[in-house]
Amino acid sequence: MVITLLSISDLSVRYGRSVKALHGVSFEVPEQTVVAVLGSNGAGKSTLLRAISGTLSLHRGEITSGTIHLDGTRIDRMDPASIVRRRLGQVPENRQVFGRMSVDENLRAGGLATEASRRAAARDAVLDLFPKLAERLSQPAGLLSGGEQQMLAIGRAMMGEPKVLLLDEPSLGLAPQIIERIGKVVSEINQRGTTVLLVEQNAMMALTVAHTAVVLEVGELKLRGDADELKRSEDIQRLYLGGHAESEEHADQQQGEAQERVERRRKSLGVWTA
Ligand SMILES: Nc1ncnc2c1ncn2[C@@H]1O[C@H](COP(=O)(O)OP(=O)(O)OP(=O)(O)O)[C@@H](O)[C@H]1O
Numbered sequence: 091m092v093i094t095l096l097s098i099s100d101l102s103v104r105y106g107r108s109v110k111a112l113h114g115v116s117f118e119v120p121e122q123t124v125v126a127v128l129g130s131n132g133a134g135k136s137t138l139l140r141a142i143s144g145t146l147s148l149h150r151g152e153i154t155s156g157t158i159h160l161d162g163t164r165i166d167r168m169d170p171a172s173i174v175r176r177r178l179g180q181v182p183e184n185r186q187v188f189g190r191m192s193v194d195e196n197l198r199a200g201g202l203a204t205e206a207s208r209r210a211a212a213r214d215a216v217l218d219l220f221p222k223l224a225e226r227l228s229q230p231a232g233l234l235s236g237g238e239q240q241m242l243a244i245g246r247a248m249m250g251e252p253k254v255l256l257l258d259e260p261s262l263g264l265a266p267q268i269i270e271r272i273g274k275v276v277s278e279i280n281q282r283g284t285t286v287l288l289v290e291q292n293a294m295m296a297l298t299v300a301h302t303a304v305v306l307e308v309g310e311l312k313l314r315g316d317a318d319e320l321k322r323s324e325d326i327q328r329l330y331l332g333g334h335a336e337s338e339e340h341a342d343q344q345q346g347e348a349q350e351r352v353e354r355r356r357k358s359l360g361v362w363t364a
C-alpha cells in the first residue's frame with residue numbers, strides 16, 4: 091500500500107497584496123520516494139517549499155487557500171518550529187550555512203530540535219554520509235567550497251532525522267561533477283529511509299534521482315508523471331533539457347546563467363559566508 095507522507099491540496103499563495111505566486115497546486119509525495127519539482131525562474135518552486143515548511147511569513151507571503159498535510163496531520167497553520175519537530179527538514183535556496191561558525195557548530199545547530207538522546211546517532215549518520223565533513227569539523231564553514239557547503243547544509247538538515255527532506259536547488263552554481271555527487275547523496279539519503287522533495291532547475295539530475303516529478307509554470311502545476319517518462323517527453327526535452335542537453339555549449343550557457351543567479355542572490359541576501 092502506498093502511504094502518502096506529504097499531501098498538498100489546492101494550494102494558493104500570495105506575497106503582499108498583489109503577487110500571486112501559486113494557484114491551486116495539488117500533488118502528493120508518497121513515503122520513501124523522491125519527488126522532483128521542476129520549473130523555470132519565478133515558477134513558484136521556492137514558494138512551494140516555504141509554504142510546506144511554514145516559513146512564508148518570513149518573506150511576507152501567506153497561504154490564501156488550500157491545505158498541507160504531513161503524515162496525516164494538517165501543518166499549513168503551524169509555525170516552522172512545530173513543523174520541524176514533526177520531522178520535516180529543509181535546505182533553503184543558496185545553502186545559507188553559518189559561515190563564521192565551525193562545521194561542527196553548524197551540524198549541532200541542525201540538531202537542536204532533535205531529542206537529546208538521538209543527537210549522537212544523528213551526527214554519526216551524517217558524518218558517515220559525508221566523510222569529508224568529518225575531516226573538517228573544526229574549520230569555519232565559510233572556508234568550505236560551494237559543493238562542501240551544500241553537503242554541510244544537507245547534513246545540517248539531516249541532523250533533525252527528517253521523515254521528509256525539502257531541498258531547494260542543491261545544484262545551483264556547482265560544477266557538473268559536484269552536481270553528480272549531490273544526486274548520489276540524495277539517492278543515498280532516500281535509500282536510508284528519508285522521503286525527498288527535490289526542487290531543481292537541473293532537470294537531468296533531478297529526473298535521474300527522482301521517482302516522479304511535477305512541473306510548475308507561473309504558479310500552476312502543469313505536468314506530473316513518472317520521472318523516466320518525463321525525461322523522454324518532448325516538452326521536458328525542449329523546455330528543460332534544451333533538446334540537446336549533452337552539448338557543451340548548452341552546458342556552458344546553463345553554468346553561466348546559474349552563476350549569475352548565485353551572484354544576484356548573494357547581493358540580495360547580503361553576504362552570508364566569509
Ligand atoms: N518575498 C517575495 N515578495 C514578493 N514576491 C515574491 C517574493 N518571493 C518570490 N516572489 C515572487 O513569487 C513568484 C515565485 O517565486 P519563487 O521564488 O517561488 O520562484 P522559483 O521557482 O523558486 O524561482 P527561481 O528558480 O528563480 O528560484 C515570482 O514571481 C517571484 O517574483
Ligand SMILES: [Mg+2]
Nearest residue numbers: 135136137183
Ligand atoms: Mg527558487
